[in-house]
Amino acid sequence: xxxxxxxxxxxxxxxxxxxxxxxxxTAAPLTGCNTLHDGPVLRVAIMGLGSxxxxxxxxxxxxxxxxxxxxxxxxxxxxxxxxxRYNIPEKNCYNYENYDAIRNNPDIDAVYVITPNxxxxxxxxxxxxxxxxxxxxxxxxxxxxDGQEMVDACKKAGVKLLVGYRxxxxxxxxxxxxxxxxxxxxxxxxxxxxxxxxxxxxTQWRLNKQLxxxxxxxxxxxxxxxxxxxxxxxxxxxxxxxEIKTDKVKFKEGVDETIQFQLGFPSGAVASCLSTYxxxxxxxxxxxxxxxxxxxxPSTGYGPIKxxxxxxxxxxxxxxxxxxQMDEMSGIILQGQxxxxxxxxxxxxxxxxxxxxxxxxIALGKRVDLQL
Ligand code: NDP
Numbered sequence: 001x002x003x004x005x006x007x008x009x010x011x012x013x014x015x016x017x018x019x020x021x022x023x024x025x026t027a028a029p030l031t032g033c034n035t036l037h038d039g040p041v042l043r044v045a046i047m048g049l050g051s052x053x054x055x056x057x058x059x060x061x062x063x064x065x066x067x068x069x070x071x072x073x074x075x076x077x078x079x080x081x082x083x084x085r086y087n088i089p090e091k092n093c094y095n096y097e098n099y100d101a102i103r104n105n106p107d108i109d110a111v112y113v114i115t116p117n118x119x120x121x122x123x124x125x126x127x128x129x130x131x132x133x134x135x136x137x138x139x140x141x142x143x144x145x146d147g148q149e150m151v152d153a154c155k156k157a158g159v160k161l162l163v164g165y166r167x168x169x170x171x172x173x174x175x176x177x178x179x180x181x182x183x184x185x186x187x188x189x190x191x192x193x194x195x196x197x198x199x200x201x202x203t204q205w206r207l208n209k210q211l212x213x214x215x216x217x218x219x220x221x222x223x224x225x226x227x228x229x230x231x232x233x234x235x236x237x238x239x240x241x242x243e244i245k246t247d248k249v250k251f252k253e254g255v256d257e258t259i260q261f262q263l264g265f266p267s268g269a270v271a272s273c274l275s276t277y278x279x280x281x282x283x284x285x286x287x288x289x290x291x292x293x294x295x296x297x298p299s300t301g302y303g304p305i306k307x308x309x310x311x312x313x314x315x316x317x318x319x320x321x322x323x324x325q326m327d328e329m330s331g332i333i334l335q336g337q338x339x340x341x342x343x344x345x346x347x348x349x350x351x352x353x354x355x356x357x358x359x360x361x362i363a364l365g366k367r368v369d370l371q372l
Contacts, residue, residue, distance in 0.1 A: 037064045042330035044135075045070025045092060045108045047099070047123055048115035049078045052137065055302075056114060057086055059322035065330035070108045072099045103130035110135060110333060112164070116211040117218055121146045128157040133333050137164045139222050139355065140348030142213025147352040151345040160333050161345035165226060166325040167300050168341040171316035172307040173230070176287065176294045177341060179309065180233055186291030189269050191231050193224025194284045195300065196258075196276030202250050206277075215256035217355055221275025223300040224285075225354050228263055228271035230341045231287045231294075235350060235372040236263035236271070241361040246278065261358045 044066055046053050060068045070092035071082045079093045092108060094101065102108055110133035113123045121141045127134040134154060140163050141147040154161035167173050180188060196216060205211040206219055217225075229235060241261035251257040258276040265271070276282060285299040292310035299305065303321060307314035331337035350372045361368040 036067065039065065040330070040334040042066040042326070042334055043069040043107060043109045044326070045072055045094075045102070045111045047072035047111055047113045048119075049073045049075070049082060050114065053112075053114040056112065056322045056326070057082070059320045060326055061086075062320060062323045063326050063330075066326040070094070070102075070105075070111075072096065072111065100126055100130050102127070102132055109133060110160075113137060114164075116205045117213045118142050118211050121150055124150045124161060125153040128153045128159050128161070131157060131159065133160045133162075135162045135164060135329060136345075136348065138226075138348070139213070139218050139352060140345065141352060142218065144349055144352040144356050147345070147349040151349060154345060161348075162329055162332065162343045163345065163348040164325070165341075165343045165347070166321040167223070167227070168230070168339055168343050169324045169328045170303075170305055170321055171319060172296065172305040172314045173299075174340055175314050175316055176296065176307060176309070177230055177233075179292075179294065180231065180287070180289075184292055184309075184311075185287065185289030185294065188232055188267075188287060188289040190286075190288040191228050191269070191271040191273075192284075192286040193227050193231075193271060193273040193299075194282040195220045195222075195224040195227075196274065196279050196282035198280050199250075199277040207250065207252070207255055209252070209254040212255065214254065214355070214359070215251060216275045216277040217256050217259050217358060220277070221259060221261075221273070222351055222355065224271075224273035224275060225263075225351050225358075227285050227299065228273060229350070231285060232265055232267075232269050232271065234265040234267060234269065236265050236354060236370055238264040238367050238369050239354060239357040239361050240367045241358040243362045251277070259358060259362070261361070263354070 046057055049071060057068055060066060068086050071079055071088055072094045073079050074096055082088055083090060111127045112135040113120050114137045117139055120136045124134045124136050141150060151161060212218055239261060241259055243256055244258040245251055257278050261273050263271040283299055283301050284297040287294045294309045296305060296307040304318040332339060353370060353372055357368045357370045
């Protein structure tokens with residue numbers, strides 16, 4: 001029989017699986033300004049000073065291996081206010097017309113693109129051509145073909161491309177991934193991912209296909225897609241999907257409201273997922289294996305993430321996701337470190353291939369095979 005003590009001992013042993021995650025020793029939420037560490041520091045410009053861009057900027061105040069040094073915006077007033085708020089020099093501020101000149105700026109290493117989904121592709125390609133590393137928010141683009149072009153452009157330019165998958169660095173998530181890898185759930189056969197919220201303002205870009213590329217699936221369903229892969233630890237080989245639309249005014253042609261989808265994996269494991277813009281309380285992952293299970297609820301919100309398994313509660317430190325993400329991404333970009341769960345452009349393309357497959361399965365009304 002497994003006791004809680006056994007569990008805690010195994011957990012202590014499994015900490016070596018995350019050697020670069022120094023934040024795991026921090027018990028309290030990360031707040032306030034830290035001094036930068038001795039090694040290389042990733043100097044980042046944020047493009048798109050909106051809601052999430054601001055959240056990342058605030059979180060970066062506590063980074064030790066990454067520093068916010070620049071901004072790109074369509075609004076001069078926002079640039080002015082960011083200069084004061086984050087101590088950004090004017091020479092590191094750009095607009096969407098002139099940011100190619102970033103190539104001549106030796107004080108910026110990387111640009112983090114936090115604009116509407118359909119704008120990520122052009123931005124990442126221009127950043128790569130300017131010789132800077134790129135971090136793209138999720139979804140990396142609006143289809144796999146565009147995503148592959150982004151990967152190719154960054155390869156050609158010799159720069160790195162990462163996707164803002166903050167959960168790949170979240171301690172509760174990494175504990176479940178570590179337990180699955182060490183066989184503590186036995187043979188994994190089933191994952192359930194529920195991702196959704198009720199969307200408000202009908203005029204926002206998320207409900208405009210030109211800017212969003214789709215609907216809930218692109219925005220929030222992608223967490224269940226990506227989560228199915230890192231929780232099960234395989235890439236799916238087929239997909240089936242069904243769309244439900246209750247409000248055809250708010251959710252126009254090409255903007256999905258609710259989609260259920262099922263993924264099949266090479267081992268025979270299956271995932272059953274829901275993506276929606278019209279239900280609340282849906283942020284839950286469940287993984288089932290022959291010898292155990294894990295539940296994460298909430299599973300992908302800003303936190304605190306909560307998890308439990310057949311062995312008990314998961315008690316990992318509560319961190320600010322974006323602080324940890326940016327420090328870890330600094331290590332990946334500047335020092336070639338390997339994350340436990342990949343966050344590179346190829347990873348982004350895999351999720352886009354699944355999204356393409358889900359839309360195709362709905363259009364065709366049948367199962368679609370996937371080749372990731
Ligand atoms: P917002 O609308 O709050 O901000 C987007 C910003 O993009 C705008 O403020 C604007 O900045 C810039 N922008 C450039 N062109 C346009 C345009 N045509 N229309 C609207 N905005 C434009 O969106 P979010 O910050 O919520 O989302 C941005 C990206 O971040 C999305 O890809 C989203 O999926 C992702 N995201 C990721 C999250 C995560 O947890 N990883 C959470 C939330 C969002 P400016 O005025 O400075 O030009």
